[in-house]
Amino acid sequence: xxxxxxxxxxxxxxxxxxxxxxxxxxxxxxxxxLIGGLVPITGAGAPYGSGMLKAMEIAVQEVxxxxxxxxxxxxxISEDAQTQPQAAVLAAKKLIEINGVQAILGTWASGVSxxxxxxxxxxxxxxxxxxxxxxxxxxxxxxxxxxxxxxxDRFGRAFAKIAEKRGYKRPATMAFNxxxxxxxxxxxxxxxxxxxxxxxxxxxxxxxxxxxxxxELQTVLAQDPDVIVMGSYLxxxxxxxxxxxxxxxxxxxxxxxxxxxxxxxxxxGNEATNxxxxxxxxxxxxxxxxxxxxxxxxxxxxQALSDNVYAAMAYDMVISLALAAHKAGGKAASREISAxxxxxxxxxxxxxxxxxxxxxxxxxxxxxxxxxxxxRLNFDEYGDSNPDFGVYVVKDxxxxxxxxxxxx
Amino acid sequence: MSAYLIAICxxxxxxxxLAIGLNIEYGETGLINFGHVAYFAIGAYxxxxxxxxxxxxxxxxxxxxxLAAVAAIPIGFAALRLxxxxxxxxxxxxxEAVRITIQQEEWLTHGVQGIAAIPxxxxxxxxxxxxxxxxLLVVLCAMGSVYLIQHSAFGRVLRAIRDNEVAVVALxxxxxxxKVKVLMFGSFFGGVAGAFYSHFISFISPEQFVALVTxxxxxxxxxxxxxxxxxxxxxxxxxxxxxxxxxxxxxxxPGVSDLQxxxxxxxxxxxxxxxxxxxxxQGLFGKGGRA
Amino acid sequence: xxxxxxxNLVLNGLIEGMVIALPALALxxxxxxxxxxxxxxxxxxxxxxxxxxxxxxxxxSWFALATLGAIAACMVLSLATYQWVFRKLSKAPMVVNLLxxxxxxxxxxxxxLLWVDSQPKTYAFPLVRAWNFHGVxxxxxxxxxxxxxxxxxxxVFALFRYTNVGRCLRAIxxxxxxxxxxxxxxxxxxxxxxxxxxxxxxxxxVLLAAKSVLLPEFGWEFVIPAFAxxxxxxxxxxxxxxxxxxxxxxxxxxxVAFVGPSYKITVAFLVMIVVLVIRPAGLLGLLEKAR
Numbered sequence: 009x010x011x012x013x014x015x016x017x018x019x020x021x022x023x024x025x026x027x028x029x030x031x032x033x034x035x036x037x038x039x040x041x042l043i044g045g046l047v048p049i050t051g052a053g054a055p056y057g058s059g060m061l062k063a064m065e066i067a068v069q070e071v072x073x074x075x076x077x078x079x080x081x082x083x084x085i086s087e088d089a090q091t092q093p094q095a096a097v098l099a100a101k102k103l104i105e106i107n108g109v110q111a112i113l114g115t116w117a118s119g120v121s122x123x124x125x126x127x128x129x130x131x132x133x134x135x136x137x138x139x140x141x142x143x144x145x146x147x148x149x150x151x152x153x154x155x156x157x158x159x160x161d162r163f164g165r166a167f168a169k170i171a172e173k174r175g176y177k178r179p180a181t182m183a184f185n186x187x188x189x190x191x192x193x194x195x196x197x198x199x200x201x202x203x204x205x206x207x208x209x210x211x212x213x214x215x216x217x218x219x220x221x222x223x224e225l226q227t228v229l230a231q232d233p234d235v236i237v238m239g240s241y242l243x244x245x246x247x248x249x250x251x252x253x254x255x256x257x258x259x260x261x262x263x264x265x266x267x268x269x270x271x272x273x274x275x276x277g278n279e280a281t282n283x284x285x286x287x288x289x290x291x292x293x294x295x296x297x298x299x300x301x302x303x304x305x306x307x308x309x310x311q312a313l314s315d316n317v318y319a320a321m322a323y324d325m326v327i328s329l330a331l332a333a334h335k336a337g338g339k340a341a342s343r344e345i346s347a348x349x350x351x352x353x354x355x356x357x358x359x360x361x362x363x364x365x366x367x368x369x370x371x372x373x374x375x376x377x378x379x380x381x382x383x384r385l386n387f388d389e390y391g392d393s394n395p396d397f398g399v400y401v402v403k404d405x406x407x408x409x410x411x412x413x414x415x416x
Numbered sequence: 417m418s419a420y421l422i423a424i425c426x427x428x429x430x431x432x433x434l435a436i437g438l439n440i441e442y443g444e445t446g447l448i449n450f451g452h453v454a455y456f457a458i459g460a461y462x463x464x465x466x467x468x469x470x471x472x473x474x475x476x477x478x479x480x481x482x483l484a485a486v487a488a489i490p491i492g493f494a495a496l497r498l499x500x501x502x503x504x505x506x507x508x509x510x511x512e513a514v515r516i517t518i519q520q521e522e523w524l525t526h527g528v529q530g531i532a533a534i535p536x537x538x539x540x541x542x543x544x545x546x547x548x549x550x551x552l553l554v555v556l557c558a559m560g561s562v563y564l565i566q567h568s569a570f571g572r573v574l575r576a577i578r579d580n581e582v583a584v585v586a587l588x589x590x591x592x593x594x595k596v597k598v599l600m601f602g603s604f605f606g607g608v609a610g611a612f613y614s615h616f617i618s619f620i621s622p623e624q625f626v627a628l629v630t631x632x633x634x635x636x637x638x639x640x641x642x643x644x645x646x647x648x649x650x651x652x653x654x655x656x657x658x659x660x661x662x663x664x665x666x667x668x669x670p671g672v673s674d675l676q677x678x679x680x681x682x683x684x685x686x687x688x689x690x691x692x693x694x695x696x697x698q699g700l701f702g703k704g705g706r707a
Numbered sequence: 708x709x710x711x712x713x714x715n716l717v718l719n720g721l722i723e724g725m726v727i728a729l730p731a732l733a734l735x736x737x738x739x740x741x742x743x744x745x746x747x748x749x750x751x752x753x754x755x756x757x758x759x760x761x762x763x764x765x766x767x768s769w770f771a772l773a774t775l776g777a778i779a780a781c782m783v784l785s786l787a788t789y790q791w792v793f794r795k796l797s798k799a800p801m802v803v804n805l806l807x808x809x810x811x812x813x814x815x816x817x818x819x820l821l822w823v824d825s826q827p828k829t830y831a832f833p834l835v836r837a838w839n840f841h842g843v844x845x846x847x848x849x850x851x852x853x854x855x856x857x858x859x860x861x862x863v864f865a866l867f868r869y870t871n872v873g874r875c876l877r878a879i880x881x882x883x884x885x886x887x888x889x890x891x892x893x894x895x896x897x898x899x900x901x902x903x904x905x906x907x908x909x910x911x912x913v914l915l916a917a918k919s920v921l922l923p924e925f926g927w928e929f930v931i932p933a934f935a936x937x938x939x940x941x942x943x944x945x946x947x948x949x950x951x952x953x954x955x956x957x958x959x960x961x962x963v964a965f966v967g968p969s970y971k972i973t974v975a976f977l978v979m980i981v982v983l984v985i986r987p988a989g990l991l992g993l994l995e996k997a998r
Binding site: 049050051054055057058136173185213214215217218219220221222223225226227230242243246247248250253254255271275276279280311315 | 712715716719722723726735815820824825826827828829833834835836837839844846915918919920921923924925928960963964967968969970972
């Protein structure tokens with residue numbers, strides 16, 4: 009039985025009529041500040057996207073509970089970026105054109121951010137991302153783009169400092185073959201060579217989505233490194249570390265904290281993970297904002313905040329945006345809000361750790377400096393947060409903070 | 417609102433151009449090409465690189481198409497020896513090889529970092545109605561040229577090859593030349609589509625040219641009706657509407673969480689594909705029984 | 708790079724190849740009888756792997772039992788896809804079946820995603836060090852994987868060669884009309900075939916997940932390697948599919964020493980093309996009659 013053309017046409021007409029439904033459902037109302045969440049719910053970023061979204065929702069709730077920003081309540085509309093630039097572009101257009109958002113937050117993959125920023129810039133809207141590609145710093149011509157993650161290059165330099173401090177002499181690198189993974193290890197190699205330590209003993213770039221990396225690992229281990237520096241993600245790190253442990257080779261590991269997290273320890277057990285050095289951007293020692301968020305996040309998602317470094321960043325995006333919006337006033341457009349970002353996040357100012365705290369201080373006429381849950385959030389002239397790095401060593405399933413690296 | 421619709425139409429027309437190329441290869445000639453995305457990628461990168469070096473965009477688009485057509489020649493020769501599924505996997509392998517080469521040869525393509533800030537068409541903007549109009553013109557020209565082919569002696573031979581290649585050979589015609597020419601023709605359109613794509617999206621990277629794109633193009637021609645030009649055009653628009661429209665499920669169903677919407681989308685698309693294959697296999701414009 | 712190094716690479720390839728052999732076998736069985744590549748094999752593998760994970764997490768102590776549970780679940784799943792969709796499409800062209808299988812794959816993935824989250828998962832096996840034979844390393848887990856895969860393959864081969872069921876299936880594959888004329892009861896046989904498809908996919912999924920990590924999209928990534936193995940071995944030939952998978956696996960891993968990890972995928976395709984140029988119907992395929 010097939011449908012003949014008549015019925016098909018009728019079906020098509022009905023759907024078209026349905027789509028012509030009032031789109032003013034999506035129009036912006038004056039007393040709300042609409043923000044768009046463009047996170048990777050599917051695709052390579054899927055392990056992180058849903059946590060980011062939840063963290064944003066928590067932040068929006070917090071801001072609205074404290075009375076909103078300059079009288080405006082926040083409303084979050086989210087779309088799946090699918091970790092694909094072309095899908096993200098259409099999603100961004102939908103958010104900008106149909107939903108009328110004032111900012112797009114949460115783009116994760118560098119490719120996605122690089123494709124979306126031209127759109128937000130053209131529409132004079134704020135964009136906030138956690139991508140690492142260095143190119144993002146310069147693509148933003150209007151000072152509307154805010155990066156809440158250290159650039160890959162910065163991470164690489166931090167790795168080099170750590171390796172240096174711990175006295176390693178024969179580093180090797182393994183990188184996931186994308187802009188972020190490569191950026192980390194290329195940054196490391198550059199910093200290592202510039203510091204006069206010579207070349208790394210091995211430098212392997214591996215493909216995504218393989219069931220096994222034995223051959224790649226074997227190539228690296230054949231050069232007998234004393235430390236392996238990774239630019240990787242959780243799934244591939246799990247596979248590689250498992251295969252490394254089973255090979256019996258002895259060496260240290262320096263891994264970014266989005267890949268070396270409690271989930272990794274859970275998957276591999278203590279024996280395989282003891283001694284791994286995990287590197288994360290770090291907030292101020294007084295981590296009141298972090299602890300508080302941690303509790304709420306755990307309740308909302310059933311997962312620990314430390315499992316997803318990007319979640320804390322996503323939370324910070326909303327809070328700092330709300331603080332800047334509060335400073336800019338109830339009628340401010342996106343550009344004006346953007347102009348206040350450094351005002352509320354950088355020193356000088358009284359250090360605040362939550363939206364309510366910041367709002368109260370600003371209402372009393374004081375200048376503030378929001379210290380985020382993810383890092384201290386001091387934005388440079390490119391709109392990049394230049395975080396300090398925390399060095400953690402895994403011991404019996406716990407992450408002990410042993411050091412802080414500052415690159416400035 | 418209108419800018420969003422324009423963007424959807426542009427993507428739809430880009431897919432239409434891809435579909436027209438594939439339709440000539442499969443619908444007319446029966447060649448199962450699973451590697452169409454390779455020409456899309458070659459066209460996109462060629463046009464991006466040329467225009468960034470100062471070549472006027474209109475010229476770079478044309479050159480990109482020609483380069484893609486030339487790249488089809490080795491595949492054309494593979495077509496001579498291999499049948500159906502065997503040919504299909506070779507084309508698939510070729511597409512993956514192209515993608516990996518683009519990814520690895522950083523000196524030329526920037527590798528995984530991708531190429532950013534690709535200029536739009538001469539009119540200045542990359543996504544506005546002028547772009548749409550020009551693209552529409554190109555698509556119509558493509559359809560026109562295919563129409564001419566379909567109604568020519570060349571076209572008759574192509575359909576004969578599709579229906580009964582043995583007979584064609586027995587009648588003394590050398591099918592080799594026809595197959596290569598058809599693949600070049602289809603790939604030219606694929607390359608032009610890729611060029612338009614890169615100027616629209618302004619940032620390209622190897623991960624955007626995975627095999628899934630070929631799958632989407634196949635879906636377009638099947639949904640629209642294999643072998644018909646109208647089918648290629650409408651099928652592509654339907655595909656894009658399907659992919660984009662499902663995004664709005666969340667806006668209409670307030671009870672569903674945003675996370676679930678993303679996952680539901682996939683299921684809805686899959687369900688519609690299954691329904692299509694069961695109840696309208698010939699596509700929207702195909703004649704009954706001939707898919 | 709000494710011989711131990713290469714021996715390890717060959718071993719890696721062998722293990723990977725043996726695991727891909729399972730979905731490749733499933734694919735080739737369906738392609739031989741129903742004449743289309745069932746790309747839902749990937750997502751069936753994912754479903755199987757998750758069912759086993761779920762059963763283990765729910766407290767099933769013997770992993771073998773969890774695996775059997777996964778196999779049972781996927782048998783039902785594949786049978787359902789046949790009953791609901793592919794049975795009605797048995798006379799339809801290949802591309803329509805292909806489209807339906809893509810739709811089914813999306814639906815399976817969507818349903819799975821609504822149940823599980825996107826965090827990578829691993830099976831709860833204790834980690835052990837590898838056995839070291841003068842530098843050539845073999846993991847106990849990998850040995851288990853290879854033995855299980857090997858056992859499954861032997862069972863399938865025995866089924867085909869020595870049982871009535873197998874003989875009838877081969878008959879249907881070779882000549883459907885004649886088979887029907889000889890009153891071979893095809894409905895039960897087709898059910899059996901689809902159950903086998905589900906079982907092999909599930910087992911392949913579980914073994915692959917045991918080696919790596921479990922993510923909702925991981926099965927889809929293996930469709931192309933499995934398909935390549937099928938083509939290399941010759942469509943419809945079970946031995947060919949396995950031989951193809953192993954050959955491609957070994958060629959791929961050995962090439963890492965020469966071209967690096969990124970181009971190794973290209974090498975696999977090159978090997979395939981070379982073989983196809985020499986034997987256009989695959990290693991063990993019979994020369995195709997016109998479809």
